[in-house]
Amino acid sequence: MPCNADAHGPTRATEQRCGRRRRWHSGATRGRYVSTRSPEDLVQLFQVTDWRAEETLAPNWNVAPTNNVWAVLERMPRDQTDATAVERELRPLRWGLVPSWAKDMKIGARMINARVETVHEKPAYRRAFAKHRCLLPANGFYEWEQGKDPDTGKAHKQPYFIHPEDQQVMALAGLYEYWRNPEVKRDDDPAAWLTTCTIITTEATDTAGRVHPRMPLALTADHYDSWLDPHHQDPDELRALLTQPADGHLDARPVSTAVNNVRNNGPQLLDAITP
Numbered sequence: 001m002p003c004n005a006d007a008h009g010p011t012r013a014t015e016q017r018c019g020r021r022r023r024w025h026s027g028a029t030r031g032r033y034v035s036t037r038s039p040e041d042l043v044q045l046f047q048v049t050d051w052r053a054e055e056t057l058a059p060n061w062n063v064a065p066t067n068n069v070w071a072v073l074e075r076m077p078r079d080q081t082d083a084t085a086v087e088r089e090l091r092p093l094r095w096g097l098v099p100s101w102a103k104d105m106k107i108g109a110r111m112i113n114a115r116v117e118t119v120h121e122k123p124a125y126r127r128a129f130a131k132h133r134c135l136l137p138a139n140g141f142y143e144w145e146q147g148k149d150p151d152t153g154k155a156h157k158q159p160y161f162i163h164p165e166d167q168q169v170m171a172l173a174g175l176y177e178y179w180r181n182p183e184v185k186r187d188d189d190p191a192a193w194l195t196t197c198t199i200i201t202t203e204a205t206d207t208a209g210r211v212h213p214r215m216p217l218a219l220t221a222d223h224y225d226s227w228l229d230p231h232h233q234d235p236d237e238l239r240a241l242l243t244q245p246a247d248g249h250l251d252a253r254p255v256s257t258a259v260n261n262v263r264n265n266g267p268q269l270l271d272a273i274t275p
Contacts, residue, residue, distance in 0.1 A: 031064070031065050031112045032062060032064055032259065032262075033138045033139075033142065034060070034139040034142075034161070034269075035057075035059070035060050035069060035070060035137060035138050035139060036059035036061060037059075037137055037139070037169060039051060039053075039055070039056065039057070039070065042137050043090055045137070046072045046090070046135065047088060048072060050088065051089065051091075055092055057070060061265050061266055061267055061269045062259055062269055065095055065096050065109055065112045066094060066096050066109055067094075068093065068095070069093060069197070070090060070091075070092060070137050071092070071134040071136055071174060071176060072088065072090055072135040072136075072137065073088070073091065073132070073134040073135075073176060073228060074086045074087065074089070074228040074229060074230055075087065086229070086230060086231075088228065093134070093176055093195050093197040094108065094196045094197070095197055095198075095199075096108030096198070097111045097112075097114075097124070097128070097175060097196045097197060098177065099111075100177055100180070102179060105181065108196050111198055113198060113200070113201045113214075113216075114129075114198050114199070114200050114201070115201055115202075116173075116201065116239070119175070119200055120238070125175055127177075128176060128198075129175055130235065131230060132175055133173070133174070133176075133227055134175065134197060135171040135172065135224065135227070135228065136171070136173075136197065136199060137169050137170070138170045138171075138172050138216070139163060140161055140162055140163025140164070140170065141161075141162055141170075141172075142161055142255075143159070143160055143204075143208065143211045143215065143252075144157040144158065144159050144160070144211075145157070145159075145160060145211045158257075158275050159254070159257060159260065160252045160255065161252065161253055162208045162215070162252045165249045165250065170216075170218040171218055171224065172200075172217065172219075173200040173216075173218065173219050175197060175200070176196065176197040178193065178195055179193070179195075179196060199216050200217045201215060201216055201217060202215065203215075206249075207250050208250050211252055219241065219242070223241040223243075226238075226241055253272040254272065254273050254275045255271065255272065255273060256269065256271065
């Protein structure tokens with residue numbers, strides 16, 4: 001069967017048959033988070049109705065741009081005529097949004113974040129903001145504080161791990177998009193389709209704001225349904241859902257600069273240090 005897609009994107013069966021390629025990025029130290037919950041836990045936490053056990057991701061203490069990440073999203077099954085028949089899915093997507101009109105997938109490495117102030121109007125994001133919204137589960141995220149080494153006077157970036165005080169999972173507000181690789185001639189080629197995502201950011205608050213002026217925007221549980229609903233497309237109503245992350249109850253601790261290297265991974269990256 002060819003890997004065709006319609007307004008809803010490729011089918012789940014299509015994506016399983018055509019596959020998704022994983023790529024890793026070893027560039028800038030900015031744009032990292034932690035996602036270690038099992039898919040079984042995420043299915044329960046987000047009331048997912050559609051998850052395939054063969055889709056797995058290892059726990060990741062150093063999620064970097066172009067990694068595959070867990071995303072919760074809703075879309076209507078292709079064979080359903082009832083507009084209310086929507087399934088909530090848990091899926092691995094590539095972090096770094098590639099707009100459907102992009103000529104090259106490389107643009108995704110530069111589009112890991114979308115500013116909440118302009119996400120509804122920017123050409124790269126406005127279609128996804130209206131129709132393709134998702135949640136990206138995270139334990140917390142990293143930010144870097146600019147400073148100077150007191151001994152040498154040289155510029156120094158100290159990483160901090162920022163997370164909810166109650167240790168609950170953060171549901172980062174995200175967008176996703178489908179991209180058809182124009183260089184791939186056959187629809188049934190595994191490289192034909194790519195599904196990517198981006199994280200919406202906002203002004204940092206409280207503890208996070210003392211480290212860096214921007215941060216990922218997390219939704220509260222009472223906003224999950226409205227945010228994910230693909231029939232909900234009013235920009236003003238959607239923007240009203242994007243409020244203060246974690247109600248401002250965030251904690252931050254300095255961690256090792258080992259997190260700066262995307263090759264480093266493991267729970268030791270979260271250990272607090274003395275800067």
